[in-house]
Amino acid sequence: MRLILSAIILFSFSSLLLPQENAFRIARLKYSGGGDWYNDPSADINMMKFLQKNTNIKVKPEYTFVEISGEDIFSYPFLFITGHGNILLSAREANRLRRYLDNGGFIYIDDDYGMDKAIRRELKKVFPDKELSEIPFKHPVYNIMYDFSSGPPKTHKHDENPPQGFGFFIGERLAVFYTFESNPSDGWADAVVHNDPENKREEALRFGANIILYALTY
Numbered sequence: 001m002r003l004i005l006s007a008i009i010l011f012s013f014s015s016l017l018l019p020q021e022n023a024f025r026i027a028r029l030k031y032s033g034g035g036d037w038y039n040d041p042s043a044d045i046n047m048m049k050f051l052q053k054n055t056n057i058k059v060k061p062e063y064t065f066v067e068i069s070g071e072d073i074f075s076y077p078f079l080f081i082t083g084h085g086n087i088l089l090s091a092r093e094a095n096r097l098r099r100y101l102d103n104g105g106f107i108y109i110d111d112d113y114g115m116d117k118a119i120r121r122e123l124k125k126v127f128p129d130k131e132l133s134e135i136p137f138k139h140p141v142y143n144i145m146y147d148f149s150s151g152p153p154k155t156h157k158h159d160e161n162p163p164q165g166f167g168f169f170i171g172e173r174l175a176v177f178y179t180f181e182s183n184p185s186d187g188w189a190d191a192v193v194h195n196d197p198e199n200k201r202e203e204a205l206r207f208g209a210n211i212i213l214y215a216l217t218y
Helices: 041-054 071-075 089-101 114-127 186-188 200-215
Strands: 027-030 065-066 078-083 106-111 164-170 173-180
Touching: 041 186, 041 200, 065 114, 071 089, 071 173, 078 200, 089 106, 089 114, 089 164, 106 114, 106 200, 173 200, 186 200
Parallel strands: 027 065, 027 078, 078 106, 106 173
Antiparallel strands: 164 173
């Protein structure tokens, strides 16, 4: 199934631009605090290759990371945060992320195990007036291309809890999506990294495609 989204190249962001060559890239966010923001670099590349194969989105499948303080953060419509353990945002960094989101950017966060407490704490700096809310399964992020009407996939077992998807809205737009006890980005990585069965990897890639398509469409 190929999804034609010609409007994707006509982003309406007020200050966000597509990367060079009008090609989509996942931008991995480098953060402070000691967490391994850089883990599983093959995940980003494989996810983009899946998009290239199954949609009409033009991608540049290469590992890209950005720093919150860098101006190039505003060149990417989709930021990806993952890791194990701590993450720490300064007040200035929290303000820059809020500016990025207010200007139309999207952040996807995947708890790779052990970062839940830290990410919830630091997101309060970005959205001091909001609380993370669980996203209803009828939301387009769960069905824009592939059907996940039962919620996020359980790619990796962590603490026996059900997989959940949380988020922050800016107006009607889901601007931050956070998966907990799900860990689909591990399923994006090369098969030899986590030894996930092929059906689990395919499921995780499909879910990732939904997240990216939602971010680029809305």
